[in-house]
Amino acid sequence: MPIYLGEVRPRRQEQDEQQDPRRKRDPDATRKAILDAAEDLFVCHGQSATSLSQIAKAAEVTKSLIHHHFGSKEELWQAVQERHFEEYFKIQKRMISESASTAELLGESVVAYFRFLQQHPRCVRWWSWATLEEENWATAGEKELFELGIGKIREAQDAGEIRADLEPFFIIKTLIALPMAWFQTRAETLSLIDSDVEPEALDDMYLRDMVSLFLDGVRCRNGGA
Amino acid sequence: MPIYLGEVRPRRQEQDEQQDPRRKRDPDATRKAILDAAEDLFVCHGQSATSLSQIAKAAEVTKSLIHHHFGSKEELWQAVQERHFEEYFKIQKRMISESASTAELLGESVVAYFRFLQQHPRCVRWWSWATLEEENWATAGEKELFELGIGKIREAQDAGEIRADLEPFFIIKTLIALPMAWFQTRAETLSLIDSDVEPEALDDMYLRDMVSLFLDGVRCRNGGA
DNA sequence: TACGCTATTGGCCGGTCGGCCAATTAACAG
DNA sequence: CTGTTAATTGGCCGACCGGCCAATAGCGTA
Numbered sequence: 001m002p003i004y005l006g007e008v009r010p011r012r013q014e015q016d017e018q019q020d021p022r023r024k025r026d027p028d029a030t031r032k033a034i035l036d037a038a039e040d041l042f043v044c045h046g047q048s049a050t051s052l053s054q055i056a057k058a059a060e061v062t063k064s065l066i067h068h069h070f071g072s073k074e075e076l077w078q079a080v081q082e083r084h085f086e087e088y089f090k091i092q093k094r095m096i097s098e099s100a101s102t103a104e105l106l107g108e109s110v111v112a113y114f115r116f117l118q119q120h121p122r123c124v125r126w127w128s129w130a131t132l133e134e135e136n137w138a139t140a141g142e143k144e145l146f147e148l149g150i151g152k153i154r155e156a157q158d159a160g161e162i163r164a165d166l167e168p169f170f171i172i173k174t175l176i177a178l179p180m181a182w183f184q185t186r187a188e189t190l191s192l193i194d195s196d197v198e199p200e201a202l203d204d205m206y207l208r209d210m211v212s213l214f215l216d217g218v219r220c221r222n223g224g225a
Numbered sequence: 226m227p228i229y230l231g232e233v234r235p236r237r238q239e240q241d242e243q244q245d246p247r248r249k250r251d252p253d254a255t256r257k258a259i260l261d262a263a264e265d266l267f268v269c270h271g272q273s274a275t276s277l278s279q280i281a282k283a284a285e286v287t288k289s290l291i292h293h294h295f296g297s298k299e300e301l302w303q304a305v306q307e308r309h310f311e312e313y314f315k316i317q318k319r320m321i322s323e324s325a326s327t328a329e330l331l332g333e334s335v336v337a338y339f340r341f342l343q344q345h346p347r348c349v350r351w352w353s354w355a356t357l358e359e360e361n362w363a364t365a366g367e368k369e370l371f372e373l374g375i376g377k378i379r380e381a382q383d384a385g386e387i388r389a390d391l392e393p394f395f396i397i398k399t400l401i402a403l404p405m406a407w408f409q410t411r412a413e414t415l416s417l418i419d420s421d422v423e424p425e426a427l428d429d430m431y432l433r434d435m436v437s438l439f440l441d442g443v444r445c446r447n448g449g450a
Numbered sequence: 451t452a453c454g455c456t457a458t459t460g461g462c463c464g465g466t467c468g469g470c471c472a473a474t475t476a477a478c479a480g
Numbered sequence: 481c482t483g484t485t486a487a488t489t490g491g492c493c494g495a496c497c498g499g500c501c502a503a504t505a506g507c508g509t510a
Binding site: 292298 | 497499505507
């Protein structure tokens with residue numbers, strides 16, 4: 001004996017019906033709605049704290065439909081992850097490819113990465129969940145990204161722009177760590193700061209010092225040693 | 226899927242019975258056993274993926290007993306967290322206080338912090354869970370730690386050992402981020418490296434380059450600019 | 451010894467979990 | 481128009497969740 005807990009709104013609004021009133025089934029839109037809702041909730045609460053019921057409700061879909069399209073909760077998580085990282089790798093790859101391999105390569109890269117994470121807070125949280133909730137193997141896309149970056153750094157090292165005594169892999173690790181860690185702990189940092197600067201201003205202040213420190217750390221010294 | 230960072234030892238071994246066979250109740254030992262088991266499982270799987278039944282089984286205790294001693298699951302998590310961070314802050318505070326505030330302060334500090342995390346992998350994971358699973362406010366202990374570190378850095382800046390144009394708070398952020406991020410992504414890194422170097426050797430290689438980069442970034446340049 | 455306190459136990463609760471299944475029905479190919 | 485496919489639905493399942501409670505039993509104390 002089901003109980004009506006309020007009205008169930010249709011997944012597709014009236015505008016959609018005007019666009020195509022005959023179409024009452026749309027598996028692609030359904031899949032997207034489920035993926036979107038799942039990404040929201042997974043990013044917010046993590047996988048194990050998110051139930052299929054919540055996802056179904058948020059996507060305005062029945063729970064059975066999730067199983068129909070994705071199989072299990074685990075497979076849904078994988079599907080969301082694939083879509084997420086596909087987008088991420090595409091953007092990062094373009095970023096690295098477009099960057100010059102000479103003078104201020106690393107400075108531009110770290111700023112670009114910082115701005116990217118600033119505009120995509122989901123990336124930070126998703127990546128954090130992923131490293132905690134599953135065995136973390138490097139994917140092919142990740143390897144490709146590192147190879148690309150290592151190549152660029154080697155060029156800059158050969159050109160004498162960057163210290164040759166530092167392993168390029170570790171430089172990239174540092175480049176990634178500094179922006180990522182900042183946004184991972186952003187809320188905590190804000191509560192740690194007494195003054196009432198706006199978050200964006202604080203971001204910029206950190207970025208300036210961080211880039212300065214990083215560049216001084218990787219650049220060749222004039223005086224040697 | 227999950228990573229096990231240590232086994233849960235039985236609460237009372239046979240030796241204990243020999244020590245005091247009459248003693249069949251020991252609330253303190255029980256509390257400790259529950260906290261130990263909870264810490265193991267929370268660190269491994271996070272709070273929401275850990276059930277009270279699992280904790281009870283691991284601690285060799287009934288579920289009711291957990292509620293008796295700690296109230297709710299949430300309160301148990303808090304209790305574990307308090308015990309964990311109390312230990313953490315004590316060690317860190319001693320580390321900072323003992324460090325000199327002159328020449329190689331930051332070099333020693335970052336190495337010490339790196340070694341600490343290397344020997345306490347739980348800290349990395351616990352801290353990661355904490356930043357994801359709960360609203361993260363800076364605690365009093367954390368504030369104290371930062372104040373302490375900022376003071377030390379200011380002294381070094383006044384002594385001309387460290388660049389005065391960098392905000393001490395951000396220097397500390399960097400100092401923490403570089404070791405933390407390394408161990409957060411350690412498994413992924415190992416799968417990314419083709420060669421079969423031992424993990425400890427890789428740690429040392431990263432540490433050397435990271436410290437060198439960090440010190441070059443914060444130290445005053447002879448030539449100015 | 452007897453009593454009170456509480457650590458400890460086993461059993462139970464309502465609710466929710468992930469997952470499965472049969473029935474319905476829209477879309478489409480012939 | 482008819483048959484096939486598959487998107488979609490509601491209902492159901494056993495398992496397990498966190499939490500509660502009455503009963504038991506070991507300990508300190510009077």
